[in-house]
Amino acid sequence: MKQFAELFMNLDRTNKTNAKVELMKQYFLSASDEDKLWALTLFTGRRPSFKVNRTMVKEWAAEEAGIPMWLFQESYQSVGDLGETISLLLPRNKTEGSDKSLTDWFYYLGMLPSMTDQEKHDHILQAWMQLSQHETFVFNKLLMGSFRIGVSQTLVVRALAEATETDSNVIAHRVMGQWDPKDTTFEQLILDKGENDNASRPYPFFLAYPIEGDVSDLGNPNDWFAEWKWDGIRSQIIYRNNELFIWTRGEELSTDKFPELHFLSGVLPNGTVLDGEIVSYMDDKPMPFNVLQTRIGRKNLSKKVLDEAPVAFLAYDILEANGVDLRGLTQEQRRAELELIHKNVPNQFVFNLSPLIDFKEWPVLSELHMLSRQNIAEGFMIKRKGSTYGVGRKKGDWWKWKINPLSIDAVLIYAQKGSGRRAELFTDYTFAVWGEDGKLVPFAKAYSGLTDVEIGQVDYFIKRNVLEKFGPVRTVKPELVFEIGFEGINESSRHKSGIAVRFPRILRWRKDKKAEEADTLEALKGILAVYK
């Protein structure tokens, strides 16, 4: 545990990519195979659940720290991370670190689900008493299934590839899909040279870079495909061994969530992997993302939900056919394979192709780009015809060309402290526009978009201009104006303004504007009338 906690703290501390890779590599070179597998489990976002009640854990920690619950909550507010708060509040142990390994601790935690509350209490306290402060922090993150690390999967893969001297594309593929550290070994998962029989395993998604500068800089338009950039859920559909799997980009197996696509089972040839976008789709055309949103996260997909928000799969790539990995073919060759598969499938609107845009010159594409919103698209994807299918985000072959967001100037009226890196700073803002009665109506919350320096300045202003406190929320003197960008806009009965915007974020701080000069609710409704 000592070694892993140290790795975690070191990773947490540096923001240099190479240093992070080096730290992980050293860990993969020195830790035991068992520990490596558990570390990998965590690094790839697999968080085992131990069925503990957070409220109880808080109470036990407060009791151990000898403080009342309200003071615990205040401390938590300040730190912004529960595991860290507890590790800071507990009496400090005189320990150089735990001798138990990471694996030992996982098995220790694995005993929790079958215990009574009293046993859980004793079990957890016993752990707290033998761990150092940093270890307690890591332990708490494992305990509550909230372990997150500021390292992208690409970097984990790179470190592992370097440590095992294996090609990173191979490693990227091996760590994907469904596996459980309890019934595999590091050897089997990572080092096994033969294809193992993990039928559900998806390929790492190839991701696009935002286009820089002018689209015509890409050179000869004949070298490129252009497709609409759909506003849905990036997914891989896998059909192997007569079984269908649907993976979404967050590496979640979501086959159950999309019953409309289950007909593909038996329709697709065995050994097929498709890449595309799941969108809500009605009357042969895609619908805005918020329609799809109504069914995301629902446990039960009622008939009503399915009727109101049906989905379709818009395929744009094929990664495997007849069990053969096609990623080494060119984009053009893969497109031909994809069209071949599609031709033989019934119900072609539910499994549809993302059409290629016909253009011979860049200015034509630029003009079409302005029609993105009408086409319920976020812009274009531009893909090099001669490129292979890569791993992760790589520059040069796949570009995304997004439309500028809709925007409005709004006034900062509420603020709340952030968490994690932003704990202790007011970073979560609510913005308002002027209503007809001359009052400010809140319409969006936004967290991101400012530089650290600006965050500092806004925080400074807020701390000196608080009007009222409501729990963690502060009412702030309405003075600062920001340009708020968003991707979509819809009517909403849940919001006071009657409007809900999608992906709101701060585009810039309008220091040149006074609060009175911010936009009105009427202006916002105007945008709604145009784009809904």
Place this chain on the structure above:
Amino acid sequence: MPAPSLLQFTGKSIYCSVADAHIDPWIPVDRAIITHAHSDHARWGSKHYLAHKDSEPILRLRLGQDISLQTVEYYEKFVINGVTFSLHPAGHIIGSAQVRVEYGGEVWVASGDYKLEDDGFAVPYEPVKCNVFITESTFGLPIYKWQPQKEIMSEIDNWWRQNKSEDKASILMGYSLGKMQRILKNIELQDKVIYAHGAIYTLNERLRQAGHDLPELTLVTKETDRKLFRGSLVLAPPSVDSSTWIKKFNPYSLGYCSGWMALRGAKNRRAVDQGFILSDHVDWPDLNTAVRETGAEKVYVTHGYTSIFSRWLNDNGIEAGEVHTMYGNEDENEEEEVVQDLSAGIEAYQQHKDSLDNEISSNSEPSTKKSPKGDLGV
């Protein structure tokens, strides 16, 4: 009509109306009693100042050579209109003091900023019995528990040693006044030459000239040979990390000494390579000890976690109230100072140095500022 409190919170200072004297006023007043020389407590523009003698060099540096300033020793009593004042060690930084105010059998103590641990440079804190205690609460949450200074200093030693072995410069950031002297007195000085940013260099020179036992520092200038920084220790105020000044030290490791480093969020936000949890304020256990040892029946909680700490005291049977002040921004002020320093460039340091030199010569003349009567009409 009940008599007004001995000390009042007027929104511009901690005020004693009987003596017509203000403690740490944040606007210009006639008579200001200053707990310590940090810029959020010692503000510009008052007619007459009174402070501990060790605060003098810094107050004159920061507020102006020609301010009217009377200095006293710790425990030295001075009476204004029947109110007896005395300063007592607060252990926060050099010259920092708690102000004890006694009148009509009642004792109030305004403690400014303070810490309980002996830092080896400032005169250590001493509890002062009182009826009413005014305390800061900068780190007034139970998550703040400092390790002994010795441990932190050896962390710094090891970090420097490690960087030295990798041929990197060790840039250590912390407040110019207080933190840097504490560090210089407690770390192992692995080199003869220690480099410093202008803000720290100037202060250090001031304190050395005032007779304090501090090592000599070497000012970093445009002309300093970059190769010399390899393996060296460079002392810098906070916020140089976002400046171009820092680039000349490449390759380097960046360390930051502050109580805020106790939180991961704060540490990551600063994007430093190493955070050292070192504070000149009381942590939670010491804050509670301090309050208890004063024996105060009533406590006023100023800058920091005021509402939380006063609620905690009330729950524990000590009557407490929160007070809004303008203290607690030493960080921001210091940063402003540095930004100015940087924009003014090396000329500014030269001017600092020149004024310092002038002052050395003027110091040798008898001056009127030490008049036994004092400017506060004692």
